[in-house]
Amino acid sequence: NAGVTQTPKFQVLKTGQSMTLQCAQDMNHEYMSWYRQDPGMGLRLIHYSVGAGITDQGEVPNGYNVSRSTTEDFPLRLLSAAPSQTSVYFCASSYQDRNTEAFFGQGTRLTVV
Amino acid sequence: RKEVEQDPGPFNVPEGATVAFNCTYSNSASQSFFWYRQDCRKEPKLLMSVYSSGNEDGRFTAQLNRASQYISLLIRDSKLSDSATYLCVVYYYKLSFGAGTTVTVRA
Numbered sequence: 259n260a261g262v263t264q265t266p267k268f269q270v271l272k273t274g275q276s277m278t279l280q281c282a283q284d285m286n287h288e289y290m291s292w293y294r295q296d297p298g299m300g301l302r303l304i305h306y307s308v309g310a311g312i313t314d315q316g317e318v319p320n321g322y323n324v325s326r327s328t329t330e331d332f333p334l335r336l337l338s339a340a341p342s343q344t345s346v347y348f349c350a351s352s353y354q355d356r357n358t359e360a361f362f363g364q365g366t367r368l369t370v371v
Numbered sequence: 372r373k374e375v376e377q378d379p380g381p382f383n384v385p386e387g388a389t390v391a392f393n394c395t396y397s398n399s400a401s402q403s404f405f406w407y408r409q410d411c412r413k414e415p416k417l418l419m420s421v422y423s424s425g426n427e428d429g430r431f432t433a434q435l436n437r438a439s440q441y442i443s444l445l446i447r448d449s450k451l452s453d454s455a456t457y458l459c460v461v462y463y464y465k466l467s468f469g470a471g472t473t474v475t476v477r478a
Contacts (some may be wrong), residue, residue, distance in 0.1 A: 295412075301415070301458075302468075303465060306432070334427075346412060359417045360466060362414035362415055362416070363414060364413065365413065
């Protein structure tokens with residue numbers, strides 16, 4: 259029972275580099291989302307998807323792209339990494355229902371130098 | 372104004388004590404409410420949903436006050452294992468997270 263699998267766990271990038279954070283879930287959840295967590299702040303929504311082929315911006319989308327070609331996968335792309343993107347990133351999935359539990363991946367600790 | 376605001380704490384309590392803390396939310400149309408627990412920057416996990424009539428789950432009691440737009444969590448008979456950050460979460464077509472309240476239970 260894998261749940262939400264997020265990779266990598268740790269990553270160091272140089273300013274200007276690009277990379278993709280992977281997220282996969284095996285629970286057939288319609289809703290998937292990406293958050294970043296910074297000290298003293300709550301999880302902030304970057305992008306989300308309500309189903310394959312549908313994505314939308316969250317609270318802090320600048321500098322990130324997403325796609326949802328399948329129900330299972332929801333990768334997050336950093337286009338040109340900046341030190342301000344140093345953060346812990348979490349992927350989450352859930353059913354598209356207001357009372358449903360959200361399941362999170364283990365997180366990616368990203369440092370941009 | 373943040374959508375969800377919490378007292379960051381930390382609340383430092385001895386084992387066996389009762390600790391309680393609140394969060395406030397700004398959107399009166401919010402539909403669902405939750406408490407999540409997060410250990411040492413690991414992934415958040417659902418602790419309990421919060422219902423209008425209030426609800427208990429073992430030593431944990433959650434209350435919702437829609438008129439005043441706040442949610443509370445009370446932990447009775449605190450255990451060392453309750454040490455964590457508790458995230459207040461509100462749903463209105465998406466989940467909005469508070470910054471968390473840190474609780475440390477000491478022996």
